[in-house]
Amino acid sequence: MRLAAQAVLNGRIGKLRKIHTSVPAGDVTAPPVTNVDPIPKELNYDLWLGPCPDEPYNQRRVQQPSWGDKEDFIRCVKSRQRTMQDVEYGHRTCSLCQLGHISVKLGGREITWDPAKEQSPDPDVNRLTRRPEWRGHWLDEHPRA
Numbered sequence: 001m002r003l004a005a006q007a008v009l010n011g012r013i014g015k016l017r018k019i020h021t022s023v024p025a026g027d028v029t030a031p032p033v034t035n036v037d038p039i040p041k042e043l044n045y046d047l048w049l050g051p052c053p054d055e056p057y058n059q060r061r062v063q064q065p066s067w068g069d070k071e072d073f074i075r076c077v078k079s080r081q082r083t084m085q086d087v088e089y090g091h092r093t094c095s096l097c098q099l100g101h102i103s104v105k106l107g108g109r110e111i112t113w114d115p116a117k118e119q120s121p122d123p124d125v126n127r128l129t130r131r132p133e134w135r136g137h138w139l140d141e142h143p144r145a
Contacts, residue, residue: 005089021096021100022100033055033056033058033060033061035058036056036057036058037057037058037059038057039057043062045057048062051131051134051135052132052135053132053133053135054135069085072084072085092115095113095115095118098129099111099113099125102125102128102129105128106124106125106128111125113125
């Protein structure tokens, strides 16, 4: 995946005009987390949740990164180089997954997306890309339109 992304970014395949992807049909959401686990003493769960809506703690909700990810991060902090999974690649990958999920929610409709503006000409798509209201002390001083 990384080599393919570098080939695209370096223009080796020419100008990229359009990307076609597909997702499984039907609801692909994970089952809801229903049981509540005790919050580990070493975890600041409020900080971990950040501005997201308040949800009861469940260990399935909190995933630890692999040791390789931590090791790469520490190496890059020391060397001031980029990590193997650069934040921009991660952001774009997550965006693509979210857009696939939005397409499923909208009945499988094709989505047009402008990655520079991070919006669609389709108001239904834009509505589903908005974050929920932030909670408590995480309130945003400059909310998005």
